[in-house]
Amino acid sequence: MxxxxxxxxxxxxxxxxxxxxxxxxxxxxxxxxxxxxxxxxxxxxxxxxxxxxxxxxxxxxxxxxxxxxxxxxxxxxxxxxxxxxxxxxxxxxxxxxxxxxxxxxxxxxxxxxxxxxxxxxxxxxxxxxxxxxxxxxxxxxxxxxxxxxxxxxxxKTRWKAPARPIEELSTPPSDDQSTVPSNNPDTSHDEQQIARNVQALKNRLRGRGRQRGRIGRLDPSSGRDSHPNSDSEATPKKKNKTKTQRKWGNEAPTESEMATLDFSIDKAEDTSGQVNPQDLQSLVDQSSLGTRTQDGMYEVKDWEFGSDKDTNNAIANALKPLEQKPASTSLGTIGSLFARLTGSKVLTEADLKPVLEGMKQHLMKKNVAMDIAEKVCEGVGETLVGQKVGGFQTTSAAVRLALSTSLTRILTPKTSTDLLLSIKTKRSSALSSTQQRMPYSITFVGVNGVGKSTNLSKVCFWLIQNGLRVLIAACDTFRSGAVEQLRVHVRNLSMLGVNGATDSKGRVELFERGYGKDAAGIAREAISYARDNEFDVVLIDTAGRMQDNEPLMRALAKLVAVNNPDKIIFVGEALVGNEAVDQLTKFDRALRDFSSASGAGKGRGIDGMLVTKWDTVDDKVGAALSMTYVTGQPIIFVGCGQTYTDLRQLRVANVVQAILSD
Missing domain, CATH: 3.30.450.60 (Beta-Lactamase)
Incomplete structure (x- = not known):
């Protein structure tokens, strides 16, 4: 009803x-x-x-x-x-x-x-x-x-002829007339098909039981496990002829041999304890340094699609007719579909169907998730059906303009992406009140291995360059080496300095309580420590977890509910397409659903995204479109390198140009 x-x-x-x-x-x-x-x-x-x-x-x-x-x-x-x-x-x-x-x-x-x-x-x-x-x-x-x-x-029709039970379908036929199939050929065909499906399912279940405890899949040609179970079964690797063989014997190693095997020495300092300038230079890429505004604020660079020439001509090349472009280009192929639309014409669904299908394939090649590509193309079609256009160029331009407008609407931030403004606003409000000033807290969440700790350190470098004191909270108490990794970042950031200064140790510190502790409690203690010691920002690093792991997602929601951070930033990879949608959707839903009813963070979801490995995708930037479409939240930064300066801001026009380009 x-x-x-x-x-x-x-x-x-x-x-x-x-x-x-x-x-x-x-x-x-x-x-x-x-x-x-x-x-x-x-x-x-x-x-x-x-x-x-x-x-x-x-x-x-x-x-x-x-x-x-x-x-x-x-x-x-x-x-x-x-x-x-x-x-x-x-x-x-x-x-x-x-x-x-x-x-x-x-x-x-x-x-x-x-x-x-x-x-x-x-x-x-x-x-x-x-x-x-x-x-x-x-x-x-x-x-x-x-x-x-x-x-x-x-x-009613569906319920009148229920499917036969599995026991009956799996029972061999007999001479009993009650088990003879119906004379209706359609019914007989359906029952035979169901019986075959049930038998195939049983065979698969039996096969799965035989393989329990084994790794890999069966090779259908040989019946053997295609994944080696031991090192002896693995395909031997080619030996590196230039590799120096290590000699083993009963004799004790010499001091020179021990020195070559000792990797625990801090390479950033020489024997006199002084910082090596060459090692510091490797932490900062001068070509990717941001710029200073008139009021002295440090801004990271904008990500630009291709060279200046490519940036200026991306849309123009996409709008060229098919005969002026290679036939293999996807947008050129879309353009060829307009060849039959001559003269003035009112566009119909039949006219746009092949065009939208080509457009969907183009978006998927740009790493846009399939479901998102379908919805975007359907939205473009909805805006064009019933419109009157005329001529090849006009029709082609109308469709591309509708696609460009749709992409721009989706990517345009609905909330502010200016973190510095939010931090200053909170600081100024605290100064005007009698309450003790609370630090601005940012929590980084995401799946395993996407680069949360590395990009957290890039954000920390950006904040330090703007004169803010930063406390990094090591709340990844599960992964071995997570605390040590942050300790190395803090040491490096302390040596880099601000505005040419040789030391900025007072501007960044690490707050850690070791491993195996409650992450929510460590974050709470870190925020209290930052408040008492007048830190401006607290960056909370969390353990990576898969979006379907409910116990770990509940623990993350507890951290959010207990500490109520000012920003929750999801860190995702630019390399994934459909997976990005699944990860982001489930993270946002879990944070909202699992927040404690009594917690201050009840109902909190993802506030923004940081997309890593952006330099590996070239013009296949569809992950940005997929993530923004799912949550409606902006992409605050993208990571594009291995140094602390490799952080970029996204401009909507540049992303749209990259998606529309061939």
Whole structure:
């Protein structure tokens, strides 16, 4: 059963609506309405594909009539499996336009002639929608009743012939007439197929049981394990002819031999205890250093796509006709699909289907997750259906402009990405109050091996260069060497200095309590220590964990709930596509769901992203689009190297250029 149905203009004017329950009517009129949330969180942000949107236990589906600027919306309880909603929306759209197209055309034309949305809203009150759409309630009731009856009949048909039990399907046939299959060829075929599927499943389960405890998979050609179980079975590696063999014997090693094997000496200092300048220079890439603003603030560089020439010509090359571009380029292939669209033409779904399919393949080649690529292309198609274009160039430019606009909307930050401004705001508010000043805390979370500790140190270098005192909290109490890794970073950052100074030991410290301790308690102690010793920022390093590991995700949510950090930054790799969506979605959901009901961080999710290994993907920057689409949160920094200066900011225009380029 539906809860709510409405027909609105894209300007926000509701032409017709129907609520089927008192609760739905009350909810539809409130600011927490799922329809209002749909408009704010999906449509305005450019996520306009026909899909199911979920909010507060409701599922919402919608469709558009672009030439008349109409939005048809249906809301129902998420727990219900209403299979007829898509057909209902399509039927309502067709009938509503068929019956009231003259009135709707005049109404839309009158709105376009007005100067402002405020005047449009006041003008809309002069239109008598109840009289104009008289009789639509009867049509709607008839259509809805037909859809519900059809769905009910389909459910009854499915339940009349239940599937045979597995025991019967696995029993060999006998002479008993009760087990003879039906004469109906379709029924016989279905039962035979089910029996084969069940037998195949049993075979797989038996095979899995035989392989329990083994590593690898079976080679179907030989029946042997394709993964070696021991070093003797592994393929021998080619020996390096230039490698010096180590001699083993009964004699004790000499002092020179021991010196060559001793790697515990601090290479950053010589025998006199002085810092080696060459080793310090290796920690900073002068070519990637940021710039100083007029007020003395240190800003990291912007990431730029390719060379200056490529940056300036990326869009221009993408818009060239097919005959001017190689046939192998994906956007050139899309352009060839417009060859048959000559003259003035109103674009239809059939015209755009092959174009959008080519566009989806292009986005996936740029490392955009498949689901996100499909939704983006569907949204582009929704904005183009019904538009009138003319000529090859005009049609090609219209589609690419729609794609560029959609990408820009998705990537444009909805919240501030200026961390320095947030830190200064918190410091100034504390100075104006009588309370003790609390440090600004940032928690770094993510899966194993993405580079959380390394990029945390890059952020620390950026903060130190801006004159802030930073405390690094070693809350990864699980991974061996995690504390020692941060200790090395703190030592290096202490020697680098600020503005040419030779020493900045007072600006960065490490707070650690060893291994095997509660990470939430260490973070709480670190924030208290930073408050008492007047540190400006606390950077909290956490242990890497997989997004499906519920106990570890609960522990991370406990850290968030207990300490309520100012920022929660998810650290992810630029190399992943679909995996990035899964990781980010589950991290954000776990933090929100597992936060303690009494904790200050209840309901907290991901506040921003830091994408690592950005220098390895060239123009395949689709991970940025996928991550931003899933959470709606901005990418604050990207890591692109091995030194402390290899940190970049993302500009939306540069990312869009990289995605659109061939």
């Amino acid at each position: 539906l809860d709510h149905c409405s027909i609105s203009h894209k300007g926000g004017i509701v032409l017709w609506s129907r609520s089927f329950t008192p609760d739905a009517a009350q909810l539809a009129s409130s600011s927490a309405s799922p329809v209002n949330s749909l408009i704010q969180e999906a449509l305005i942000e450019g996520k306009t594909a026909e899909q199911k949107y979920e909010k507060d236990g409701y599922a919402v589906k919608w469709t558009f009539v672009n030439d008349l600027e109409l939005i048809f919306v249906v809301a129902y309880q998420r727990i219900l499996q209403l299979t007829y909603v898509d057909d209902l929306l399509a039927t309502l759209k067709r009938l509503f336009v068929q019956y009231f197209e003259p009135f709707l055309t005049a109404f839309v034309a009158s709105i376009h002639t007005l100067n402002s949305a405020k005047n449009a809203a006041s003008q809309a009150t002069s239109w008598d929608f109840a009289k104009a759409f008289e009789g639509w309630d009867t049509i709607f009731d008839k259509v809805l009743r037909g859809m519900e009856e059809k769905a009910a009949n389909e459910r």
